[in-house]
Amino acid sequence: MDINKLIAGRVAALREASGLSLTALAERSGVSRSNISLIERGESSATATVLDKLAGALGVTLASLFEAGGDAPTPPSPLNPAAAQVVWTDPMSGYVRRQLSPALRSPMQLVEVVFPPGQRVAYDQVRREADVHQQVWLLEGEMEITVGEQHWRLAPGDCLALREDQQIVYANPGRQPARYLVGLVTLPFAI
Incomplete structure (x- = not known):
């Protein structure tokens, strides 16, 4: 699993679900629009502090940026091997x-x-x-x-x-x- 792609998908999905543009998320988080764009495309390995700023601006915990998306056809398992x-x-x-x-x-x-x-x-x-x-x-x-x-x-x-x-x-x-x-x-x- 490519961790940068996982993070990219989560940040983009959470931003879109919140109805935020790249510019609005940049203003809320203090992270530049270009950096957010790179993260959402999976082209940047964001630091913990940057990811925490994005998580806060999106109203979620840092840990939630590492979860698989909720688009799966079956409910998630209660077991994480x-x-x-x-x-x-x-x-x-x-x-x-x-x-x-x-x-x-x-x-x-x-x-x-x-x-x-x-x-x-x-x-x-x-x-x-x-x-x-x-x-x-x-x-x-x-x-x-x-x-x-x-x-x-x-x-x-x-x-x-x-x-x-x-x-x-x-x-x-x-x-x-x-x-x-x-x-x-x-x-x-x-x-």
Whole structure:
């Protein structure tokens, strides 16, 4: 499976479903129109921060950009075999994410991440159409996570709960890769 083609199809489908032009999505996300066009054609390996900006502007989680489209003739299976799980590598930091959850439309998603030593990724949270909560459970290595002004250093076994409503910075200060599980839950905003 070509991961760039999968992302291309998802971004284009979500943009069209939202009734947004390339220009409107560019204005909402802060990502240039030309970059979005390249991503939608599968001609660009977007970084994690760019994909997060697009996901926020489209009102979805980053993890949902790695799901297969909903145009399949049969309902999605509740099983996502290891061999079918989508794996993506951030071209900037080299972190590897594996989409563990099945392609069901569920408010909960699970993602496994292997984060290289000495790397850092910052997500500037944009307006979302839903309230996204996540928990990060560190399995191996060490991680530093900063949410807004708060900072934590995680050791194996530590679990941190946070909301995606402000800047989040992930960094691996160690000499070994860090491996962690991210559980994401998406809730509609209360009216």
